[in-house]
Amino acid sequence: MNANGDIIVGLDIGTTKICAVVGEVSGKEIHIIGIGSHPSIGLRKGVVVNIESTVSSIRKAVEEAELMAGCEIRRVYAGIAGGHITGFNSHGIIAIKGPEVTEADVERVIEAARAVAIPTDREVIHVLPQEFIVDDHFGIQNPVGMAGVRLETKIHIVTGAVASAHNIVKCCNKAGLEVIDVVLEALASGEAVLSPEERELGTALIDFGGGTSDLAVFSGNNIRHTFILPLGGNNLTNDIAIGLRAPIADAERIKIQHGTCLSEGIHPEESIEVPGMAGRDPRKLPRQILGEIIEPRVEEIFTLLKREIYRAGMESRISSGIVLTGGGAMLHGVADLCESIFNLPTRVGRPMGVGGLKDVIQDPNYATAVGLVLYGAKQDENSQMKVREKGFFSAIIAKIKEWFKNAI
Missing domain, CATH: 3.30.1490.110 (Dna Ligase; domain 1)
Known part of the structure; x- marks a missing residue:
C-alpha cells in the first residue's frame, strides 16, 4: 500500500493480452505508478473459454504491476467486451x-x-x-x-450475458482479486483518449482490439451509442497465416513489423521473409502481398462500423471525427484508411490526463487499462469512498460484528 494517496487498479482482460495499470490519486492528479502485461491465454473474442489459463494470465500481469508499483493489489476495476455486449x-x-x-x-x-x-x-x-x-x-x-x-x-x-460477466469476475476472484465494478471497455477507453472538446462536439471512438472492435459514440459529454463487432486484429493475423502459409506466431510478428493498410504505397521491390512451417525453408515474398491481405480485412471492419453508425442514426453526432485506439490502431496506415472510408478526420488516441509513467503508457494498447483507472477515480470522487484505503474493509467488518453483538 502506498501511503501518499489512494490506489486504483484497472485490469484490462483482453483477447490478446491482460494488462494491469496501477494509479495513485493525489488531489486532482492521477499518477501511474505500476504497469503489468501478459499474453492472454484463455479468452476468445473477449469471452472466457478457459478459466484456469485466464486466472494464470491475470496473476502474472498483476504480479508484474505489484512489483513495479511496490504495493499489494487486492481490488480492481475490470474491463468487459465481447460480442455478447x-x-x-x-x-x-x-x-x-x-x-x-x-x-x-x-x-x-x-x-x-x-x-x-x-x-x-x-x-x-x-x-x-x-x-x-x-x-x-x-x-x-x-x-x-x-x-x-x-x-x-x-x-x-x-447489457451483457450473465455467464460471460460472471466468468470474468470468477477469474479475478480465483486470482485473489475483488472486482469493484465491471466496466465496458469502450467506455473506459473514452475516459483515457478523448478530449473534453471531442466528447462535447461528438466523436466515434473505435477500440480496435485483438478479438473485437468496439464502437462508442460520444456527444454532449455523454455516451450515445455502443456496438461490439466480433472482428479484430486476430482476424488479420489468421488471414496472414493462411495467405502466407506461416505459423500463427510468425504471422503476428510479420503483421506488427511489416503490416500496412496502404498496399498502394509499398515499393514493388520491398520483400519480407516468411518462416516455413514444420521445418520447411523460409521464403522471401513481396511485401505487396501482405498489404493486399491486410487492407481488405481492415476496410471490411471499418465499413461494418460505418454501417452501424448510419443504422443507429448517429452520423450527425460525430462532427469532430473518429478516434482510433487499441492494439490495431498501431498498424501502419490504419488512420488514413479509416479517414478515407468515413470521410471524417481521424486520429490515433493515446492515453492522456495522467502523470507518473506517462511516457511508458503512450501506447494505444494501454488505453483501456488507463481508462479503467480514470473511471475508478471518477467513481471514487462521486461516492467519497476510498477505493483501496488501508483497513477499509476491516473497519466495515468490525462495525458489522459490533452491530450483531449489540443486537444479540
Missing part, C-alpha cells in the same frame, strides 16, 4: 412531487427509464444518463434544484 437507449418520465427537482426525483426517473424487459440470461452492466428534460427544457445535465412539474430522462443501457 449490447447497448440500447431508453426514455423515462415522472411527475415532480415538490416545487423543485430533488435527488430522489432523479433516481425515480432513471428507474422509470430502466424499467424495460431484459431476458433472464442477460444483466445490466451500465445505466448511463444522456440528458434530462424539465418540462420543455432539453439538454440538462443535472436537474437537481430546478423548478418544474415534469421530469424526463434519456439513458443508454448496456
Whole structure:
C-alpha cells in the first residue's frame, strides 16, 4: 500500500493480452505508478473459454504491476467486451412531487427509464444518463434544484450475458482479486483518449482490439451509442497465416513489423521473409502481398462500423471525427484508411490526463487499462469512498460484528 494517496487498479482482460495499470490519486492528479502485461491465454473474442489459463494470465500481469508499483493489489476495476455486449437507449418520465427537482426525483426517473424487459440470461452492466428534460427544457445535465412539474430522462443501457460477466469476475476472484465494478471497455477507453472538446462536439471512438472492435459514440459529454463487432486484429493475423502459409506466431510478428493498410504505397521491390512451417525453408515474398491481405480485412471492419453508425442514426453526432485506439490502431496506415472510408478526420488516441509513467503508457494498447483507472477515480470522487484505503474493509467488518453483538 502506498501511503501518499489512494490506489486504483484497472485490469484490462483482453483477447490478446491482460494488462494491469496501477494509479495513485493525489488531489486532482492521477499518477501511474505500476504497469503489468501478459499474453492472454484463455479468452476468445473477449469471452472466457478457459478459466484456469485466464486466472494464470491475470496473476502474472498483476504480479508484474505489484512489483513495479511496490504495493499489494487486492481490488480492481475490470474491463468487459465481447460480442455478447449490447447497448440500447431508453426514455423515462415522472411527475415532480415538490416545487423543485430533488435527488430522489432523479433516481425515480432513471428507474422509470430502466424499467424495460431484459431476458433472464442477460444483466445490466451500465445505466448511463444522456440528458434530462424539465418540462420543455432539453439538454440538462443535472436537474437537481430546478423548478418544474415534469421530469424526463434519456439513458443508454448496456447489457451483457450473465455467464460471460460472471466468468470474468470468477477469474479475478480465483486470482485473489475483488472486482469493484465491471466496466465496458469502450467506455473506459473514452475516459483515457478523448478530449473534453471531442466528447462535447461528438466523436466515434473505435477500440480496435485483438478479438473485437468496439464502437462508442460520444456527444454532449455523454455516451450515445455502443456496438461490439466480433472482428479484430486476430482476424488479420489468421488471414496472414493462411495467405502466407506461416505459423500463427510468425504471422503476428510479420503483421506488427511489416503490416500496412496502404498496399498502394509499398515499393514493388520491398520483400519480407516468411518462416516455413514444420521445418520447411523460409521464403522471401513481396511485401505487396501482405498489404493486399491486410487492407481488405481492415476496410471490411471499418465499413461494418460505418454501417452501424448510419443504422443507429448517429452520423450527425460525430462532427469532430473518429478516434482510433487499441492494439490495431498501431498498424501502419490504419488512420488514413479509416479517414478515407468515413470521410471524417481521424486520429490515433493515446492515453492522456495522467502523470507518473506517462511516457511508458503512450501506447494505444494501454488505453483501456488507463481508462479503467480514470473511471475508478471518477467513481471514487462521486461516492467519497476510498477505493483501496488501508483497513477499509476491516473497519466495515468490525462495525458489522459490533452491530450483531449489540443486537444479540
